[in-house]
C-alpha cells in the first residue's frame with residue numbers, strides 16, 4: 557500500500573476537540589490567553605506554534621505532539637507483516653478509507669474488516685491467496701466503511717457481523733456483544749466496544765499473527781482520533797480504557813490514514829500525550 561498521509565492536520569485535531577468539548581472560540585481564546593484573530597488563523601491551518609501550544613493545554617491535548625504534528629515532523633514507522641495481513645485503501649468522495657484482511661496462512665481461512673469504498677482489490681487478494689473468508693466484520697456502519705458490503709458478502713459468502721449497538725441493514729447480518737471471541741485456527745479475535753464516533757464502534761483485537769493487531773475503525777487514527785460532537789468524552793474514555801491498555805507492540809489498523817503501533821501513538825498522538 558502506498559504511503560498514506562496522516563488523517564488529520566493539527567488544526568483538524570484542534571477543531572474536533574473544541575467541538576467535542578463544546579468550548580466557543582471566544583472562551584478558548586480567553587482561557588488560552590491568545591487573540592481571537594490568532595485562534596482563527598490557527599483553526600484555519602496557520603501554524604502559529606506558540607498559539608498552538610497554548611491552545612493545546614486548554615483542550616487537554618499534548619502541546620509537544622500537537623506542535624510536531626503542525627511541523628509535519630513525524631510519521632509512524634510502518635510495521636512489517638510477512639503473512640496473514642493485508643491493508644486496502646480506496647477513495648470515497650474527497651477522502652480515502654481503509655479496509656483489512658487477516659487470515660491464518662496455514663489453513664487459509666480468514667476474516668475481512670469493513671469493505672472500504674470498493675472491495676475489488678480485496679477480492680483480488682482473497683482469490684490470489686486462495687483465502688476462504690469466514691467472517692466479514694464491521695467496525696461501524698458509516699457509509700465509507702461498508703460501501704461495498706453486498707459485493708464482498710456475496711463474493712465471499714462470509715458471515716456478516718457487527719456490534720449489537722451498531723445494527724447493520726443487511727439481510728442475515730449477525731450481532732455480537734462486547735468481549736465476544738471468534739477463532740480462526742490459531743488466530744483469536746476479541747470485540748472491544750470503543751464507541752463514541754458511532755454508537756457501536758468496535759475494535760477487533762487479534763492475536764496469533766506476527767504482532768498483536770487492533771482493527772480500530774475510526775476510534776483512533778495515527779496522531780488523532782475519530783471525532784464526535786456529541787460523544788467526544790465517551791470516545792476518549794473508551795480509547796484510553798480499551799485500546800491504550802493493549803500491549804505496546806499492538807499494531808493499530810485505522811479506518812483512515814496509515815498503520816501505526818500503540819507504543820508510537822502513546823508518544824506522538826496529541827490526544828494521549830498530555
Ligand SMILES: [Fe+2]
Nearest residue numbers: 698700774811
Ligand atoms: Fe470513517
